[in-house]
Amino acid sequence: MDAVEKANYERQRRWAKEKKIGEGTYAVVYKGREVKTGRKIAIKKIKVGAMKDGMDMSAIREVKFLRELRHQNVIDLLDVFSSKTNLNLVLEWLETDLEMIIKDRSLVFLPADIKSWIAMTLRGLEFCHRNSILHRDLKPNNLLIAANGQLKIADFGLARDIADPGYKMTCQVITRWYRPPELLFGARYYSTAVDMWSVGCIFAELILRIPYLPGESDMDQLKTIFRALGTPTEEDWPCHTKLPDYVPVGQFPKPPMRDLFTAATADCLNLLSKFFLYEPRKRISARAALSHPYFFALPNPTHPSKLPKISTQSSTRTLEEVDGNVDLDLDSPGPSVKAPAPAKKAPAPVTKVSTPAVKAPTPPSKPSPPPVKPSPPAATAPVPRKLKRKLSSVSSEDGSYCRKLDFMKTGGTRT
Amino acid sequence: MPVPTEVSTETPESPKRGQTTLYEASTQFRNWRFSRSQLSKTRQSLNEAAVEAIRDTFEADSPGSSSDISFLNADEERLLVKLYITKIPQLCSHFGFPEEVEATATSYLKRFYLKNTVMDWHPKNVMLTALFLATKTANQPIPIDVYTSRIPKTSASDVLDLEFLVAQSLGFEFTVWHAYRALWGIWLDIQSLPDYPKDSIAEIYNSAKIHVRAARLTDAELIYTPSQIALAAFSLASPNIAALWTHAKSSDSILQIIEPLKQMILQDSRAPDVETVRDIDRRLKLCKNPEKVVGSKVYLAKKAEEDRIAAEKRRKKADEIRKAMEENDPFNEDTANKKTLDDAVNEALEDDD
Numbered sequence: 001m002d003a004v005e006k007a008n009y010e011r012q013r014r015w016a017k018e019k020k021i022g023e024g025t026y027a028v029v030y031k032g033r034e035v036k037t038g039r040k041i042a043i044k045k046i047k048v049g050a051m052k053d054g055m056d057m058s059a060i061r062e063v064k065f066l067r068e069l070r071h072q073n074v075i076d077l078l079d080v081f082s083s084k085t086n087l088n089l090v091l092e093w094l095e096t097d098l099e100m101i102i103k104d105r106s107l108v109f110l111p112a113d114i115k116s117w118i119a120m121t122l123r124g125l126e127f128c129h130r131n132s133i134l135h136r137d138l139k140p141n142n143l144l145i146a147a148n149g150q151l152k153i154a155d156f157g158l159a160r161d162i163a164d165p166g167y168k169m170t171c172q173v174i175t176r177w178y179r180p181p182e183l184l185f186g187a188r189y190y191s192t193a194v195d196m197w198s199v200g201c202i203f204a205e206l207i208l209r210i211p212y213l214p215g216e217s218d219m220d221q222l223k224t225i226f227r228a229l230g231t232p233t234e235e236d237w238p239c240h241t242k243l244p245d246y247v248p249v250g251q252f253p254k255p256p257m258r259d260l261f262t263a264a265t266a267d268c269l270n271l272l273s274k275f276f277l278y279e280p281r282k283r284i285s286a287r288a289a290l291s292h293p294y295f296f297a298l299p300n301p302t303h304p305s306k307l308p309k310i311s312t313q314s315s316t317r318t319l320e321e322v323d324g325n326v327d328l329d330l331d332s333p334g335p336s337v338k339a340p341a342p343a344k345k346a347p348a349p350v351t352k353v354s355t356p357a358v359k360a361p362t363p364p365s366k367p368s369p370p371p372v373k374p375s376p377p378a379a380t381a382p383v384p385r386k387l388k389r390k391l392s393s394v395s396s397e398d399g400s401y402c403r404k405l406d407f408m409k410t411g412g413t414r415t
Numbered sequence: 416m417p418v419p420t421e422v423s424t425e426t427p428e429s430p431k432r433g434q435t436t437l438y439e440a441s442t443q444f445r446n447w448r449f450s451r452s453q454l455s456k457t458r459q460s461l462n463e464a465a466v467e468a469i470r471d472t473f474e475a476d477s478p479g480s481s482s483d484i485s486f487l488n489a490d491e492e493r494l495l496v497k498l499y500i501t502k503i504p505q506l507c508s509h510f511g512f513p514e515e516v517e518a519t520a521t522s523y524l525k526r527f528y529l530k531n532t533v534m535d536w537h538p539k540n541v542m543l544t545a546l547f548l549a550t551k552t553a554n555q556p557i558p559i560d561v562y563t564s565r566i567p568k569t570s571a572s573d574v575l576d577l578e579f580l581v582a583q584s585l586g587f588e589f590t591v592w593h594a595y596r597a598l599w600g601i602w603l604d605i606q607s608l609p610d611y612p613k614d615s616i617a618e619i620y621n622s623a624k625i626h627v628r629a630a631r632l633t634d635a636e637l638i639y640t641p642s643q644i645a646l647a648a649f650s651l652a653s654p655n656i657a658a659l660w661t662h663a664k665s666s667d668s669i670l671q672i673i674e675p676l677k678q679m680i681l682q683d684s685r686a687p688d689v690e691t692v693r694d695i696d697r698r699l700k701l702c703k704n705p706e707k708v709v710g711s712k713v714y715l716a717k718k719a720e721e722d723r724i725a726a727e728k729r730r731k732k733a734d735e736i737r738k739a740m741e742e743n744d745p746f747n748e749d750t751a752n753k754k755t756l757d758d759a760v761n762e763a764l765e766d767d768d
Contacts, residue, residue, distance in 0.1 A: 003464070004530050004584050053559045054578045060551050064589040067442055080587040082579055131437060160554055167513075 011081040015090050017043055026056065031093070034078075040093035041078060045086050058157030059087055065133055065156045073124030075144060075154040094152060096310050098202070099141035102209060107308040111268070114206045115294070116301035117143075120151035121199055126286035128153065129192045132162045136173040138198035140205060149304030162191060171245075174198060176221050177211050181232070182280050184222050186245030193280035196289070200275025207261055207268075222249045229276055230254025237278035267294040438640065442588035447526060449637050455489070457529055462489040465532035469704045476705065476713050486702045491695045492533045494687045499538040500524055500632055501686045506546060510565065512555060514595055520549035521631050522591045523581065529637075530584040535704045536577065543569060544577040552589040594636065595627050597645035605660050612656070623652040629684035639676050647673040647680060 014035055021042075022029040030043045046059045066077035066089075079090040098117065101107060121143060128135055136158040144154045163169045168188040174180070180197030182190055204212035213228060215221025226232075231252045232240060240246065257269055264272070271294040274284035284292070295301070438444055449457065466486045473481035487495075500521055507517040523545035524538065531541075543566065550556055559571045582589075602620045605611050612619075626648035630636070635644050650657035650673060661667050705713040 002531070002535065003461075004580065008583055048579065053556070054547070054575045055551065055582065057551060057556055060589065063587050064552055067588050068440070068590050070440065082583055085579065087579075087582075163554075 008081050011079055012083060012088075015041060015043060015079065015081075015088075026051075026059075032090075042091045042093050044089040044091060045083075046089070048085050048087050055087065061159050062156045063087075063089065065128075065159050069128065069131065069133070071124055071127040072150060073120045073152055074127060075152040091154075092146070092152075094144035094154070095147050096145045097141045098143040098145060098151065098206075099139070100310055101145065101308060102140055102205060104308075104310050107310070109206060109209070109308060110299070110302065111263075111265070112299040112302045113307050114203070115299070116304065116307060117151055117206060118199070118203050119290070119295060119301050120304070121153070121202065122286050122290050124151070124153040125195055125199065126290060128159075129195070129286050133159055134162055134169075134192060135159050135195050135198075137175060138195055138202065139175050139178045140202055143202070145307075145309075149307045149309070151304070163189075165189075176218065177201060177214050179221065180280070181222060181225055181278060182240070182243065184218055184225075184245070185240060185243035187243050190280060192285060193283040196275055196283050196286065199286075199289075200272060203272055203275060204261070207264060207272075219247075219249065222247075223252075226250070226252045228255070228260075229278075232278040240278065265294075265297065267292070267297045270294070438592060441592060442586070442590060443592050444640075446586065446588060447637065448640075451634075451638060454634060454637055458489040458493065461529070461532060462487070462492060465534055465704075469534055469702065472704060472706055472713055484702050485698055487534060487695060487699060491698075492528065494692055495533050495695050495699070496524065496528050496538050497632060497687050498689075498692045499542040502542060503546060504628070506566070510557075510562075512550065513553075515553040515593065516546070516549050516555050518593045518595060518631060519553050519591050520546040522593075522636060523549055523585060525634075525637065527581055527584045531580075532704075533699065534702055535707050536580070537699070537703070540573055540577055541581060544574050544581050547574050548578055548581055548589075592641045594630060594641040594644035594648070595624065597641040598623055598627050598648055601642070601645050601649060601660060605656060608659060608663050611659065615653075616656075619649070619653045619656055623648040626651045626680055630680045632686070633679050633683040635676060635679055639673075643669070643673055643676060644680075647676040651677055651680065 015032055016035050017030040017032045019031045020028060021031050026046060028045045028047075030045065032041050032043045033039065034041055046056075048055050048059070063077070063080060066075065067080070070076070075094065076092040077089060078092060081088050081090070121138075125135065125138070133156075135153065135156065137155055138153070142153065142155040144152045146152060158173050160169065166189075169190065171183045171186050171188060171190075174183060174194060178198040178201045180194050183194060201212050213221070213224050215224040226249060231250065234241070257273055258264075261269055261272065271284070271289065271292045274289070274292075277283040469486070470481045470484075473484065503520050503524070504517055506512075507520075520542075524542055527536075527541055527545060528538070547559070547562055550562075559575060563569045563571050563574060598620075602616075602623075605616065623645075627645060630644050630648065635647075639647075646657060646661070646669065649660070650670065658667070658670065661669055705711045706717050708714055
């Protein structure tokens, strides 16, 4: 046996699979244990042999970034080993995710709870951004919750390093409801601000207990955004009409945010509105958000171990805890305090693990590399959109692989 | 990737207390940095272990057959790998890949041969796989058939068969911090100094870039940090500029540390003599591990052994499941829902992998 094979074998033996808990097109997830300590883990087995082009991009991305990132609020990749033609990722075991917590109608969220979840999200994301990594798929069911209440950013299958100036990135990322308008308008040069928009959507969803901007199609998504936040003017967002896929979607006035977020404090609304600034350069960064007065005002964020949990524990919260943390106004339950009346029966709580590939499909599915975007009406470009997409799909995801961009030209003018 | 401009002078053994830089948290810093002596020791012992294993394989096949084989030594292995490192820029310009792909593939190839011997895996194939893998990890994926159609006499399986082995040898640590990016950072930095030579700076940067590329042919990246290599390249292009910058950063002492690195870039960056390498390659044909030669007697024997173990495993599993099924039978009337034994075994084996 080669040294490399032997090392792999040693690794494999450290982890025991116990039970299959999910299966998707490209991965199977098992619950398992570390043999030596008995601690619970999840093993995500990716079938590589079946892939025409070898290891696929989302597996490569996930491994590449999780290998480097070590942070309390980022899922921990414990080990990687191979078995025959499968790639096995050993991940820390996480009980549930934020989506399931949001959907659990029996849980009451206090403002302090929301503050705690958003703070943890921002801490994890700030760490990613500090490492020049864009997540590009933030949404409640990619924010996993550990048994001790810590929130962990997971699913790095769409993540990438921030491209250098002048290098394109794909706009077909981020699940629709959480996708910022610049991507919907086809921006190919973007930055950490795309993730910040998603955080804003998650923040709003925690307050409202329903998705804030649930568009039915990419076009409808823009309409939904503008209806909620007003159609951007040239002043709000200079030059946005020049973006590649720009289409006018109608004029909507800007309603006061207070109308919807009735129970939110002024600090909370102020921070929330900064995630939704149209001009990506003005949108608040993760780092700046963490210094926002919202996080320094009372109530203090709930300790992770005391956050609402799925299952029977929800009723164990004592009254003093509630008293100390919230201005209770139970007669008119503000959206930040109590979930709105359930439209549908909430799904039964199921134990869940970080299984990006095997999750039950949520309505707006994650954009996959071959774009299936409906072609926009009235394309003004001389090259038909469909053709353009086709051409670009021959090359790489992020622009042509044989691009001739000169490093000097792009970097040279920067001082 | 960030543009690292901080210059670390630390050894891997003494990380700064309290605060770690992003670079120090990287897998590159933690797992792929060596001292010169560590590096040569690693290669030496790898080579010795390989020779011993292959000798045993020859002997097992026909006793006495290994006595007149001249195995490659560590330096010869390194020379052969180096030749294939020089092929990467050629292929990259053929495809029009950006520098990140080229630099990443080069690092992969070097790292691979810190865990493997050329007598097991020929660098020609490994180089093609490393480059293909780098296109994916550096965000420039291209379909395998497009890739192989533009490389003569190469099939998809030549590239893909080794992909897993390469990824494994890299420890699945795909992120590489490159000196050319550090160079860019320093260059931007220099332009913020009050008294830099505005007229010649672009030219100096270009010549420094050539030195950074030359450094890729050497062991520099396995010994020094990207920013040290970048600074050495600047220093080779213009000692004054380098001194200006280090002075502004209050780290003049770093210039001494990079002196041996500058020598390394100048001396070790020549492509190996083709005749010498051709001779090594000729000898490699005789001493390569027969277990890795498809169709050889030893290869077939190894395959047969693997098949036998797999069959044994399958039989055992089938027994277990049959037993379990029989035990459960009295309680399980619903035979229609019962899986056939074969399916159950397949599933169980699949889960074991």
